[in-house]
Amino acid sequence: MKDITIVICSYNYERFLREAIDSALAQEPDRTHVVVIDDGSTDGSRAIIESYGDRIASVMKENGGQASAYNLGLELADTEYILYLDSDDVLYEGAIARVLDAFESGQYAKVQFRLSVIDGESVRTGAHVPNSTPPAGCGQLLRRGWLYPSPPASGNVYRVSALRRILPLPKAKGRGIAADFFAIYGIALLGDVMAIDEELGGYRVHGPKPESKQGTDRQVGLSIANCQDVNEVVNAFPHRWAALRQLVNERLGEELPERGLDFSYEKAHLCMRVYNAPLWKRWKWVLFESGQYFRSIVANPFWSVRKKISAIALTFACLVPLRRISDLAVLYIANPLARQAHARRS
CATH class of the missing domain: 3.90.550.10 (Spore Coat Polysaccharide Biosynthesis Protein SpsA; Chain A)
Known part of the structure; x- marks a missing residue:
């Protein structure tokens, strides 16, 4: 056995x-x-x-x-x-x-x-x-x-x-x-x-307790990982992928692509660029910096068409002039806990 x-x-x-x-x-x-x-x-x-x-x-x-x-x-x-x-x-x-x-x-x-x-x-x-x-x-x-x-x-x-x-x-x-x-x-x-x-x-998940606002659920951050904010995700992923490529080459004799594709990494980039940012910076991101992000959605082999459409729609909600709505959209994309908080309020 x-x-x-x-x-x-x-x-x-x-x-x-x-x-x-x-x-x-x-x-x-x-x-x-x-x-x-x-x-x-x-x-x-x-x-x-x-x-x-x-x-x-x-x-x-x-x-x-x-x-x-x-x-x-x-x-x-x-x-x-x-x-x-x-x-x-x-x-x-x-x-x-x-x-x-x-x-x-x-x-x-x-x-x-x-x-x-x-x-x-x-x-x-x-x-x-x-x-x-x-x-x-x-x-x-x-x-x-x-x-x-x-x-x-x-x-x-x-x-x-x-x-x-x-x-x-x-x-x-x-x-x-x-x-x-x-x-x-x-x-x-x-x-x-x-x-x-x-x-x-x-x-x-047991990081520092976020502040709460009267009459609302506990506020949630951009990342659900312990001791890891979006900056750490963005900074760590390229190094981890490069190290994985080297390890796979050394141990298995295989060559992985130079750049890895992962929606979690791309959404961390989204958060850094558009969360709590002025409108012009949000649109600068979507016009000039969002290619890999949208590729990680459209070409994603793990997602249904419905999920891809929903993700794209939520992304464009991040670009509306009303800061409160756009930041909520970013939170919803970034963190499953934000989706649960939204569901409880609905």
Whole structure:
């Protein structure tokens, strides 16, 4: 029988760590091995880990970043499959059973599933990631430059033999951050990806609490990612893509396009250019700088025609003279939480 290792990568998330470990231990007990790697936490995380005794395997290491934790987790795994669970995320009941069934239905390199977006109190916001389902042939689309829709780290389960062709990640500049990026996309070049359109876990958003206005829902920002605003997305993506190209070339002998295509990256550009900007700057963007953005919509292989039309209509709503309407349109495009807030008010 083919088992799974859940590697919980822990760093200074004392508040959420116990919930993450408990959610992993609640999965198929006869088939699930739980390993917690603490990457040099300075809060109370290590005491929490030690309280589980031999129910889990644990490693206490010096801080080396996410890539070092990924590398070590893969080295320790002696099972057929592996999942990297962030220590502020959770798995829902039955998640691993569902994933193992999916793996056993075909020769997949990766099985992914949707994650509910939850808040700091583990309450579901109503949003989920990813918002689209990838079609068959993710690897071929990646070879054309398209990043396929994928959940964050905690929603991806890998076949260990395939992942070992991508990892371990070298200790090089630009690869120590967002190590999951290389696993998530590199794996698609090594086999088929199976997508489960069910929310089998929770992706926690717990950044600084935004201010609220009387009589309205809590205001939401432009990005749902933790500790990552649109500027970071715009600055990080080209470096991550370049590093992925180099890694794929070195490990697999393949050449990816020089430039990657991803709507998340292009919408971050949109936010930087038009959010809270004067009208003339908005129209300057659409007339002279929006080519790649509209390409990421019109040529998007993951979206229906209806979704493409809706995205284009919302984009032009960002250009109306009324600032309040245009900024709301930007928020709606940028952040699923904004759509949920709008739905609650409607």
